[in-house]
Amino acid sequence: MERDLPETGSEAATAAAARMPEKADASPVMSYNEWDPLEEVIVGRLEGATIPSNHITVTYNLPPSVMGLYRLAAGFKYPGWMKKLAQKELDGFIALLEAEGVKVRRPEIMDFSKKYRTPNWSSRGFTIACPRDGYMVVGDEIIESPMCWRSRHFEQEAYRPLFKEYFKAGARWTSAPRPQLTDDLYRYDYKLPKKGGPIEYTINEFEPVFDAADFVRCGRDLFVTVSNVTNRFGIAWLQRHLGHTYRIHEIPSLCTQPMHIDSTFMPLAPGKVLVNPDYCDVENLPPALKRWDVLVAPRPDPVSGIMAKISMCSPWTSINVLSLTEKKVVVDASQPTLIRALKDWGFEPLPIPFLAYGPFGGAFHCATLDIRRRGTLEDYT
Numbered sequence: 018m019e020r021d022l023p024e025t026g027s028e029a030a031t032a033a034a035a036r037m038p039e040k041a042d043a044s045p046v047m048s049y050n051e052w053d054p055l056e057e058v059i060v061g062r063l064e065g066a067t068i069p070s071n072h073i074t075v076t077y078n079l080p081p082s083v084m085g086l087y088r089l090a091a092g093f094k095y096p097g098w099m100k101k102l103a104q105k106e107l108d109g110f111i112a113l114l115e116a117e118g119v120k121v122r123r124p125e126i127m128d129f130s131k132k133y134r135t136p137n138w139s140s141r142g143f144t145i146a147c148p149r150d151g152y153m154v155v156g157d158e159i160i161e162s163p164m165c166w167r168s169r170h171f172e173q174e175a176y177r178p179l180f181k182e183y184f185k186a187g188a189r190w191t192s193a194p195r196p197q198l199t200d201d202l203y204r205y206d207y208k209l210p211k212k213g214g215p216i217e218y219t220i221n222e223f224e225p226v227f228d229a230a231d232f233v234r235c236g237r238d239l240f241v242t243v244s245n246v247t248n249r250f251g252i253a254w255l256q257r258h259l260g261h262t263y264r265i266h267e268i269p270s271l272c273t274q275p276m277h278i279d280s281t282f283m284p285l286a287p288g289k290v291l292v293n294p295d296y297c298d299v300e301n302l303p304p305a306l307k308r309w310d311v312l313v314a315p316r317p318d319p320v321s322g323i324m325a326k327i328s329m330c331s332p333w334t335s336i337n338v339l340s341l342t343e344k345k346v347v348v349d350a351s352q353p354t355l356i357r358a359l360k361d362w363g364f365e366p367l368p369i370p371f372l373a374y375g376p377f378g379g380a381f382h383c384a385t386l387d388i389r390r391r392g393t394l395e396d397y398t
């Protein structure tokens with residue numbers, strides 16, 4: 018239940034500010050894993066979307082076939098025809114979630130084409146198509162990530178009305194140390210690693226940075242990939258912040274352009290994880306997973322259409338699915354092989370088209386942020 022805080026300065030205000038939510042009015046934010054029954058979710062938006070300003074952290078995360086295109090178009094608004102195609106699919110996704118009884122919340126509309134500057138750098142924005150990237154819910158806490166894309170530095174403002182509402186209703190709300198994002202953080206001498214060679218990253222360890230989408234939550238265990246947007250300093254910050262209740266394990270990524278774990282390693286149910294055999298070494302998973310069923314995803318079915326061709330992501334966003342329960346999973350309709358495999362493994366796939374969202378940053382998991390799932394904190398090891 019949202020409640021307005023008492024007037025500032027009053028004694029009641031001080032008491033209310035310190036009040037811990039009681040059992041009776043437990044937090045509206047509560048989610049410990051990727052599969053418990055989904056009750057409330059934030060879904061991203063396309064309004065205001067702007068092609069991200071040119072920077073090594075952006076360019077080198079794109080499929081090589083579109084690097085030139087995005088560099089050329091950097092800073093311009095996404096064309097209306099692209100937004101229209103993606104919006105139609107987004108509307109279908111929202112309708113499906115609502116039909117399944119999930120409460121859908123949306124960030125505010127923001128114009129990301131405006132230029133902003135800090136004392137050290139300037140940029141335009143990007144989009145709020147992917148709430149997964151910037152915010153993480155662990156139990157009753159919302160954690161805002163210190164993202165390393167300069168074009169994402171102010172994205173959280175679109176979510177602030179929601180986060181304030183959740184806080185007033187009892188959620189905990191934290192932002193990791195705001196990163197400076199000066200040139201010190203970036204490896205401007207970076208070269209795309211060769212396939213099979215050692216993985217190099219576009220960032221160093223200057224300050225803690227991470228994208229929430231580089232983590233997935235499985236109760237007391239979280240899994241992470243070190244990537245072009247998440248460094249070890251960032252992981253250490255999060256581990257220390259979460260404390261001894263949680264354990265973060267690294268899944269080494271074999272992807273030459275690692276960014277976001279949710280096209281590499283997707284937990285679907287207690288003890289069941291869908292993995293991408295091209296990006297992750299199935300034989301060398303952390304010991305915490307030794308009792309888990311590792312479901313090796315089939316290679317993506319080929320897709321066609323202009324939006325798939327100019328996607329920001331690799332074809333492996335096929336496994337960027339969203340679980341509504343430990344059985345029901347929203348999956349792209351263009352992936353019959355994966356859909357069949359999910360059925361064989363005992364899941365109930367809900368296929369809908371979503372490829373047109375790719376040029377805005379991802380698929381179902383990226384486009385959402387779990388706010389509340391029914392269920393409690395468990396140990397699944």
Ligand SMILES: NC(=[NH2+])NCCC[C@H](N)C(=O)O
Nearest residue numbers: 230276277280330331379383
């Ligand atoms: N949360 C996200 N935006 N995930 C998108 C991950 C895409 C991933 N970098 C790939 O190309 O396969």
